[in-house]
Amino acid sequence: MPLNIWVLFLAQACAMCAAPLVVFVGGLIGKELASSISLATLPVALMVLGTAATVYPAAMLSQKVGRKKVFLLAMVIGVLAAALAGQGVARDSFALFCLAAVLLGGVIACVQQFRFAAMESVRADQIPVAVSRLLLAGIVAAYVGPELVVWGNELVSRQYEGSFYLLAALYASAAIILLLGYKDVKKAASAQQGQKKSWVELFAQPGLTLAMTSAAVGFAIMSYIMTATPLSMTSLSGLALSETKWVIQSHIMAMFIPSLFSGWLIQKLGFRTMIWSGIIIYSLCLLIAWIDQTLIHYWLALILLGLGWNFLFVAGTALLPKVHQPEDSAQVQGLNDLLVFSAQAIASLSSGALLLLVGWHSLLLSIIPLLLVLGYQLVRWR
DSSP: OOOHHHHHHHHHHHHHHHHHHHHHHHHHHHHSSSSSSSGHHHHHHHHHHHHHHHHHHHHHHHHHHHHHHHHHHHHHHHHHHHHHHHHHHHHHHHHHHHHHHHHHHHHHHHHHHHHHHHHHHGGGGGGHHHHHHTTHHHHHHHHHHHHHHHHHHHTSSSTTHHHHHHHHHHHHHHHHHHHHHHOOOOOOOGGGOOOOOOHHHOOOOOOOHEEEEEEEHHHHHHHHHHHHHHHHIISSOOOHHHHHHHHHHHHHHHHGGGTTTHHHHHHHHHHHHHHHHHHHHHHHHHHHHHHHSSSHOOOOOOOOHHHHHHHHHHHHHGGGGSSSSSGGHHHHHHHHHHHHHHEEEEEEHHHHHHHHHHHHHHHHHHHHHHHHHHHHHHHHHO
């Protein structure tokens, strides 16, 4: 793997700590600061909404000014947003914390461009492995993100405040790594030619809809269940916060550890088999989560949720550059992430309210149509 891959890996390991941290404590902070418990998961949803709103502009801006400038700007904003979140907690300001969550979501949108930067840095046959290797940074984030809560409590007495100051330090570290180590990849001249296609023309390309649907459905279902799980475990099932942290950490580890072999599996088994495997794993996740709401069932279900996400997201991402023309890269990447993170935003916004309104089992049942849509796209693909 080229040097760019390892630089992006280290920077992503620092920058992606924001997502597991906010997923872990966002609902708990919201429960303390919000005027209604129904708004408890709003910060998590706003983080995802901020991501969805920023992905397309980030892709277009990267094409115009280069990825490195966009990445460095994002890390600076990350430092400010993390500090703002800490101040929101310190001042008991739900509005301030929600604003910080939106800004962090925008930073995450730029970090999502790391995988496209990685794909541009390798040969075409190395793309699945490059994507999976970069996602291994999530293993670090899965552990460090929630642990920032513990370490942050040693900095300041107010619970959760110090964790966001530590997150700001991680964003500063990522900025230094990118500044010193990352180099923009010059695109071939052919990639700069051709007129911008309409959305209809883009989606007429065979396989593009499947690639986007695989990543979008994988992300939406993962976010839908993961956002609701801490609230379900602590408020509805009466489990301890330490047990919830263990389940979330295990889930995020399960999202990224399969990246050790998922790229290789795509090369050996093909995209179709990997996507079918993701659908089957998600189905098993729903079954285990449905059976009971004990700690072991939450843990097993969230482990399978992470594995299924990895298969669907890596397969969809690696398939994407194979089903469009090089000159459409920026437009397709922007549209792909817009679809993926819009689906994730809708899932996050609705999961907390639906959990409290209809309960855990009904929430699980509402996921089945998404799996059917993905299965239909896979059957239609030739």
